[in-house]
Amino acid sequence: MNSTTLTRALTVLLVSITLGATASLAASPQPFMTGAQWIGLYESGEPGKEAAAAYVAGYVDGIHAAEATARKKRFCVPDDVTEIELADVVAKYLAGKSVFRQMGAPFVIDAALKDVYRC
Numbered sequence: 001m002n003s004t005t006l007t008r009a010l011t012v013l014l015v016s017i018t019l020g021a022t023a024s025l026a027a028s029p030q031p032f033m034t035g036a037q038w039i040g041l042y043e044s045g046e047p048g049k050e051a052a053a054a055y056v057a058g059y060v061d062g063i064h065a066a067e068a069t070a071r072k073k074r075f076c077v078p079d080d081v082t083e084i085e086l087a088d089v090v091a092k093y094l095a096g097k098s099v100f101r102q103m104g105a106p107f108v109i110d111a112a113l114k115d116v117y118r119c
Contacts, residue, residue: 032104039094039101042087053087059109060086074110076119089116 033041033055042052060077067073077086093112094100100108 032106034101035094035103035105035108036101038105038108039091042091049084049087052090053083055105056086056090056109057083059106060113063110073119075113075117077113077117081117086113089113 038052038055041048041055043049063074090109090112093115094108100111
């Protein structure tokens with residue numbers, strides 16, 4: 001495991017722990033981070049933006065793994081796109097569609113990436 005992968009894994013773990021603690025305090029915890037929670041993390045400063053980017057990258061990695069043998073892909077992100085650029089795409093998408101902030105972040109990420117990176 002290289003240092004970038006390790007850093008990403010640790011960041012995602014930290015975000016998961018933080019969100020798990022936050023969700024356990026809520027009256028009705030949600031199964032996923034919402035769009036509002038994701039954008040709050042993204043806008044909370046450089047470490048938050050990096051954590052939000054790692055969340056998006058984890059989603060993309062999961063979709064790519066799930067679609068390894070699929071004939072049709074959900075979205076086609078070019079290899080040279082960075083995690084921060086992916087997060088910027090999602091943030092821009094949420095800025096134009098504030099109603100999505102109450103939906104699960106995976107739904108929002110998927111919609112944003114399908115909109116920008118169509119196959």
